[in-house]
Amino acid sequence: MNGETIKTLIKDWRVALVLLLVVGSLVGIYLAPPSPEKGLEGNLQFGLDLEGGSWLQMEFQSVVVAFSTEGSVGDLMEDLRTGLETEVIRIDENHIEIRKSVTRADLEPIFAQSGASIVTYQKGVSPFTADEVKRILNEKVNALGMQDARINLLTPTGSEFPQYVRIELAGVDMATAQDIVGQQGLFEIRVQTAGNETEHVLYGDQITSVGVPQKDLDGRWGVSFTLTETGAEAFREAAVESGAVDNPDAHNLVMILDNETVYSAPLSGELAGQLRSGPVRSLSASTGTGDAGLEDAMTLQIHLRAGALPVKVDIVGSGSVPAALGEQFKMTVALAGLLALLTVAVVVYYRYREPSIVIPMVAINLAEIIILLGISRFIIQLDLATIAGLIAVVGTGIDQLVIITDEVLHEGRVPSPNLYMKRYGRALGIIAVAAATVFIAMLPLALMDLSTLRGFAIITILGVLIGILVTRPAYGKIIMAILSK
Amino acid sequence: MEFARYDVNKYSPRQMVALPLVLLLLAGVLLGYTTLTTGLPITPGIDFAGGTAVTVFTSDSRETIETTFAGYPLLSVGEGIGDGKYIQFGPMDSAQYQSLVALINEKYPDSKIDQIGETFGKTLQSQAFLALIFSFIGMAVVVMIAFRNIVPAGAVVLSAFADIVITGGIMQIIGIPLSLGTTAALLMLIGYSVDSDILLTTRLLKRKGKLEEKLSGAFKTGIIMTTTTLAAIAAMWVVATAGQIQIIAEIASVLLIGLLVDMMNTWMLNAGILKEYVLRGNKK
Numbered sequence: 001m002n003g004e005t006i007k008t009l010i011k012d013w014r015v016a017l018v019l020l021l022v023v024g025s026l027v028g029i030y031l032a033p034p035s036p037e038k039g040l041e042g043n044l045q046f047g048l049d050l051e052g053g054s055w056l057q058m059e060f061q062s063v064v065v066a067f068s069t070e071g072s073v074g075d076l077m078e079d080l081r082t083g084l085e086t087e088v089i090r091i092d093e094n095h096i097e098i099r100k101s102v103t104r105a106d107l108e109p110i111f112a113q114s115g116a117s118i119v120t121y122q123k124g125v126s127p128f129t130a131d132e133v134k135r136i137l138n139e140k141v142n143a144l145g146m147q148d149a150r151i152n153l154l155t156p157t158g159s160e161f162p163q164y165v166r167i168e169l170a171g172v173d174m175a176t177a178q179d180i181v182g183q184q185g186l187f188e189i190r191v192q193t194a195g196n197e198t199e200h201v202l203y204g205d206q207i208t209s210v211g212v213p214q215k216d217l218d219g220r221w222g223v224s225f226t227l228t229e230t231g232a233e234a235f236r237e238a239a240v241e242s243g244a245v246d247n248p249d250a251h252n253l254v255m256i257l258d259n260e261t262v263y264s265a266p267l268s269g270e271l272a273g274q275l276r277s278g279p280v281r282s283l284s285a286s287t288g289t290g291d292a293g294l295e296d297a298m299t300l301q302i303h304l305r306a307g308a309l310p311v312k313v314d315i316v317g318s319g320s321v322p323a324a325l326g327e328q329f330k331m332t333v334a335l336a337g338l339l340a341l342l343t344v345a346v347v348v349y350y351r352y353r354e355p356s357i358v359i360p361m362v363a364i365n366l367a368e369i370i371i372l373l374g375i376s377r378f379i380i381q382l383d384l385a386t387i388a389g390l391i392a393v394v395g396t397g398i399d400q401l402v403i404i405t406d407e408v409l410h411e412g413r414v415p416s417p418n419l420y421m422k423r424y425g426r427a428l429g430i431i432a433v434a435a436a437t438v439f440i441a442m443l444p445l446a447l448m449d450l451s452t453l454r455g456f457a458i459i460t461i462l463g464v465l466i467g468i469l470v471t472r473p474a475y476g477k478i479i480m481a482i483l484s485k
Numbered sequence: 486m487e488f489a490r491y492d493v494n495k496y497s498p499r500q501m502v503a504l505p506l507v508l509l510l511l512a513g514v515l516l517g518y519t520t521l522t523t524g525l526p527i528t529p530g531i532d533f534a535g536g537t538a539v540t541v542f543t544s545d546s547r548e549t550i551e552t553t554f555a556g557y558p559l560l561s562v563g564e565g566i567g568d569g570k571y572i573q574f575g576p577m578d579s580a581q582y583q584s585l586v587a588l589i590n591e592k593y594p595d596s597k598i599d600q601i602g603e604t605f606g607k608t609l610q611s612q613a614f615l616a617l618i619f620s621f622i623g624m625a626v627v628v629m630i631a632f633r634n635i636v637p638a639g640a641v642v643l644s645a646f647a648d649i650v651i652t653g654g655i656m657q658i659i660g661i662p663l664s665l666g667t668t669a670a671l672l673m674l675i676g677y678s679v680d681s682d683i684l685l686t687t688r689l690l691k692r693k694g695k696l697e698e699k700l701s702g703a704f705k706t707g708i709i710m711t712t713t714t715l716a717a718i719a720a721m722w723v724v725a726t727a728g729q730i731q732i733i734a735e736i737a738s739v740l741l742i743g744l745l746v747d748m749m750n751t752w753m754l755n756a757g758i759l760k761e762y763v764l765r766g767n768k769k
Contacts, residue, residue, distance in 0.1 A: 049597070059605065156608060157615055174586060174598065315579075316605035321597045325540070332728035340720040347716045351709045385666065388721065388733045392673060392740065395717035396680070399710035403684055406706040426687070433631040433683050438676030440623035444616035445672055450609060451616070453669045456736075460673065 009481050014474040021470065022367050025374020044373060047383025047455065050330050052323025053148075053170035054177040058313035060133075061101035062125045064161045066094050069116030076114040083110045087209065087310075091126040094119070099129075099311050124161030125311055133165055133309050136302050140180055141169070154449040164450070165313065174320040186259075187306035189235070191242045192252045201238040201253075204306040206231025213287075213297035221293035222286035223301045232279035245272045255285070255303065262303040263287075333387045340391045341365065344398045352405070356482050361401050364475045368397050371466055372459060379458070386455030393463030396438070400431045400467060404476055409483070417484075424476045428468075435468040493704040493752055494697045498764070501757030505750050509647045512654025519657060525610070527653055530662030530735075533610045535576040535603030536560065539589060540729055541596035542568045553592060557585050569729025576603045613668040620672045621646070624679065631683070637690060640758040641682040644750040648678045651750075652743040661739060666732045670739035677714065677740070678747040681707040682755050689759050696763055704752060711751075715744050 009015050029042040048055055069076055077096060080088045086100040098107070104121040111118050125133070130153045141149040148170035153162040169177050187204030208231075211224040227235060238244075244251035248266040255263040263285060267275070274280050285304075287296035321329075345362045352358055372390060376382060382390075407427035408420060438460065445457035516526040531538045536558075543550075547562045550572060558575035565571070574585065582600060589596055601609070625642045632638040649671055661667060688703040689696070722737035 057605070157612055175590075314602075316602035317600060319597070319599035322595045324595055325542075325597055328542075329728070329730055332724060332730060333733070336721045336724035336728075336733070339724055340717040343716040343720045344713050347709075347713050351712075384730055384732050385669070385736070388666075388725075388736045391717060391721045392714075392736075395714035396677065398713040398717070399680065402706060402710045402713060403680075406702075406709075426691070430680070430683050430687050433627070434676075434680030436627045436631070437624050437679040437683075438673075440627050441620040441672050441676040443623065444619040445669060448612055448616060450612050451665060451669075453665050456669050457672075460676075464676075 005481050009478060012474075012477050014470075014477050017470055018364070018367055018371075018474040021371045021374070025370050025377075028374045028377055043377050045377060045381040046326075046330070047381040047386070048168050048170065048319075048326075049321050049384050050326045050333075050382065051170050052321050052326035053168065054172050054174045054320035055166065055168045055318065056177055056181060056315055057154075057164055057166045057317035058181070059164050059316045060123075060125045060130075060162070061312040061314055062097060062099045062123070062129070063102060063107075064091065064095055064097050064122050064124055064126060065107065066119040066121075067096065067111065067116050068094065068119055069114070071115040076111070076116050079110055079114045080107075089126065089129070089212070091128070095126070097126045097129060099125075101312075101314075122159055122161055124155070124159060124163040127162065129310055130162040130165070132298075132302075133311065133313075135298075136305075136309055137165070137167060137181065139302060141167075152449075156450055157444075157448050164316070171323060173322075174318065177320070178315075178318075186257070187303065188256045190254045190256060191238045191244055192250070192254060193242050198254055199238065199242060202227070202231050202234045204304075206234070207304060210301055210304045210310075213294060213301060216284075216286065219289050220286045221288060221297040222284045223297050223304060224282060224284040225304050227281050227283065229279070229281070232281045235283075236275050236279040239267060239272070239275050245275050248272050255300075257303045257306060263300055329384065333384065337369075337387065337391055337394070340394050341369075344394060348398065348402070351402075357405060357479065360475065360478045360482065361398060361405075364401060364471050364478070365394055365397050368463065368466060368471045369394065371470070372463055375462060375466075376459060380455045383452075383455055385453050386459050389456040389459040390463070393460060393467075397463065397467055397471070400434065400472055401475055403427050403430055404472060405479060408476070408479065417480075420480055420484075424480070428472065428476070431472055432468055435464045438464045491752065493700050493756060496757075498757040498761035501753045501760070505644075505647055505651075505754035508651050508654075508749075512651045515654045515657060516650065525663065527657045527663040528660075529606070529610065530664035530667070531573060531599070531601055531606075532664040532666075533606045533613070535601050535606035537574040537577070537582065537585065537598065537600040538731070539572040539574075539593075539596050539598050540731060541570050541572065541589075541593040542729070543570060543593055544568050545570075553588070554585075557581065563731075565729040566727040567729075569727075571729060571731050609665065613665060616672060617668065620675050621649075624675050628679065628683075632686065636762045637686045637759060640755045640762075641679060641686065643758075644682055644747075644755040645675055645678045647750045647754060648674055648743055648747045651746045652739065655742050655746070656739065661735065664732075664735060666735040667739045670736045670743065673736075673740065674743040674747070677744065678750070681710055681747065681751045684710070685751060685756060686759060689763060696760070700756065700760070704756075707751060708748070711744055711748050715741065718744065 029044060035043055077088045077090065080098060084098065084100055084102060086098060089097040091097055104118065107118060134151050134153060137151050150168040152166045154164040154166055155162045167181065189201045190198035191201050193199050206228050208226045208228055213221050213223055215221055242251050244267050248269065252264045252266050254261055271280065285300060287293045287300055345358065348361055349358045369390065372393065380386060404427045407423050442457040442460045445451055445453055446461055520526045547564060550562050550570060551559065558577055560573040560575050563571035586598065589598060624645060628641045629638045652671065652674060656667065684707055685703045688699050692699055718737050718740045721733060722741055725733035725737055
C-alpha cells in the first residue's frame with residue numbers, strides 16, 4: 001500500500017470515524033483528566049471484584065397494597081396500624097405502604113374487617129420511602145468520608161415498586177460495611193438552662209415513632225414524633241424545671257446527633273401550656289415555611305431516627321473482595337484479553353495466510369476494544385463479567401470480519417468495484433441481522449435491575465452496535481483498498 | 486481439525502438432521518426429568534439456590550479445607566491451577582454465616598466471599614427465567630422479520646433452540662451449575678448461534694449457483710467464523726480457570742460447549758432442513 005492509498009482511505013468517512021473514535025477513547029481514558037499515577041488503567045472505572053471492597057444487598061421488609069374501600073381510608077389505616085403494630089403510609093389515592101413483611105393472607109382479614117378489599121399486593125416500598133432510605137444511607141456513608149460508595153434501588157422486573165437496595169463500598173471490608181449500614185447514631189434532646197448551658201432531657205431510645213414531614217395550618221413544615229411514657233415524663237420535668245414552660249424563648253430545646261446540634265428551637269406557647277398540666281407524648285418540631293422548611297424537615301426526620309432506616313431491611317446477599325485479590329484478578333483478565341486477541345490472530349492467519357488481510361482484521365478488532373473501553377469509562381464499571389463480555393466481543397467481531405472477507409473475495413478474486421459494493425452490502429446485511437439478534441437476546445439482561453450481569457449485557461450490545469455502525473463498514477473499505485492495489 | 490473433514494454435501498438431508506434431533510430429544514428428556522425431580526432443568530449454583538462461595542489462594546490441601554469447615558454445610562471444594570480454591574457452602578442461618586465469615590477471615594484473610602440468601606436466589610431464578618424467555622422470543626421475531634419465510638426462519642429458530650437445550654443437557658451431565666453467569670452465556674448463545682445460520686441461509690437462498698458449491702462455500706466460511714470465536718473463548722477459559730475466576734470460567738465453558746453444539750446444529754440440522762427445502766423447491 002502506498003502513501004496515496006492511505007490518504008484516500010483516511011478521507012473515507014468510515015475509516016476517519018474509526019480513527020477519530022480511537023483517538024477520542026484514548027484521550028478519554030488517559031488525558032481527560034490526565035491520570036499518570038494510575039499507569040495503564042487511566043480513567044477506567046473498575047467494579048468491586050477488581051477494585052476490592054464489599055457489597056450488601058438488602059430487602060425492604062415492607063409491602064405495597066392497592067385497595068378499594070367503601071368506608072374511610074383513615075379507619076382502614078388505623079386498623080392496620082393497631083392490628084399489625086407497624087407504620088402504615090398512604091402513597092396515593094388507592095395505594096398504601098405497610099412497613100412490615102406481612103403475607104397477603106394475613107392482611108385479608110384486617111381489610112375485610114374494615115370493609116375494604118385488596119386489589120393488588122406487592123413486596124416493596126413506595127418510591128418516596130425508597131429515596132429516603134437511599135438518602136439516609138448516603139448520609140451515613142458521607143459522614144464517614146467515603147466517596148466511593150454506590151447505592152442503588154432495585155425493582156425486580158414485573159414489579160412496580162423498589163424491593164431491594166444495594167450498597168457497594170470500595171476498599172471497605174465486610175464487617176465495616178455491615179457496621180455502617182446497621183449503625184445508629186446517638187441522639188439526645190437537651191434543654192437550655194442558662195446562657196449556653198444545656199441539660200440532658202432524654203436519649204433517642206425514648207422516641208417510639210417518627211412521622212413524615214407535614215405542613216401545619218400556617219404553612220410551616222414540621223416533623224411529628226412520639227415519646228414513650230417515661231420519655232414524656234422526663235420531657236415535662238425538664239421543661240418545667242429549666243423554666244422553659246414559663247419563658248420558652250430563653251430555654252431552647254436542642255437536639256444533638258453524635259455530638260452535633262441538628263435542631264434548636266423554643267417550645268411553642270401552646271405546648272408550654274399543655275406541659276403545665278401534664279406530660280405530652282405526641283410532639284412536633286417545626287422547621288419553617290417554603291421549600292427550605294421542607295428540606296430541613298426531611299433532614300430532621302432522618303436525624304430523629306438517628307440514622308435508622310424508616311423500613312426494616314434484611315440482608316439477602318453480600319460479598320467482599322480484598323484489594324490484593326482484585327489486583328490479581330485485574331492482571332489475570334488483562335492476560336486473558338491479550339491471549340484471546342493473539343489466538344484469534346493466529347487462527348485467521350492460519351486460514352488466510354495473507355498478512356495484508358490479517359493485520360487489518362486484528363487492527364480493527366483492537367480498535368473496537370479501545371473504543372468500547374473508551375465508552376465504558378463513562379457509563380459502566382468494568383467488572384469480571386463485563387470483561388468476559390468484552391472478550392466475547394473480540395470473538396464475534398472477528399467472525400463478522402470473516403463474513404465480509406469471504407463474501408467479498410468470492411471465488412478468490414477481488415471483483416470490480418460495482419460487484420464489490422453489491423457483495424459488501426450483502427455481507428453487511430448478514431451481519432446486521434446477526435447484530436439485531438444479539439442485541440435483542442441481550443436486551444432483557446441489560447434492562448433488568450437485579451442482574452449483576454448488566455455490564456456483561458451492555459458491553460455485548462455496545463460491541464455489536466459499534467461493530468455494525470462503525471468498525472465493520474470501515475474494515476470493508478480498508479480491505480477493498482488493500483486488495484485492489 | 487477433525488470436524489473440517491466433514492463433507493457437508495455427502496449426506497442426505499434425512500441423515501444430516503438425525504444426529505442433532507436425537508441429541509435434542511435426549512437432552513430434552515434429561516432436562517425434563519431433572520425439572521420434574523428438582524424443580525429446575527439444571528442443578529442451580531449458589532446464585533439461584535442460595536449459599537456462600539469463597540475464592541481463596543492457599544497451599545492447604547482439599548482435605549485440610551474440608552476438615553477446617555467440617556461444621557458448616559460445605560458443598561464442594563474446587564481446585565484450580567496453582568493455589569486457587571473455590572469453596573461452596575449451602576444456605577445457612579445468619580448466626581452460622583457470621584461465624585463462618587469470622588473463621589474465613591481468621592484462616593484465609595485474603596479471600597473473596599459471596600453470599601446469596603435462599604429466597605433472594607429464588608427471585609434471581611425467576612428473573613433469569615424471564616430474561617431467557619424474552620430473549621428467545623425476541624430472537625425468533627427478528628429472524629422471522631429478516632427472512633419472511635417460515636421454513637428457513639423456523640430452521641434457524643429450531644437450531645437455536647436445540648443449541649440451548651443440548652448445551653443445557655451437557656451442562657447437567659458434566660456438572661456446570663445454572664447460575665447468573667451461565668444463564669448469561671446461554672443468552673449470548675442465542676445471539677451467537679444465529680449468525681452462522683444466517684450466513685448459511687443467505688448464501689443458499691439468495692446467491693445464484695449450484696447448491697453443492699454454495700453449501701461448501703458457506704461451510705468453509707462458517708467453520709472459520711466459529712473457530713475464531715472458539716479460539717477467543719478458549720483463551721478466556723484457560724486463563725480464567727488457571728486464575729480461579731469462577732464467573733468467567735463458567736461463562737467461557739458454557740460458550741465453548743454451546744459453540745461446538747452450534748456447529749453441529751448449523752451444519753447438520755439447519756443445513757439439512759434447508760437442503761431439503763431447496764431440493765423440493767427445484768422439483769416444482
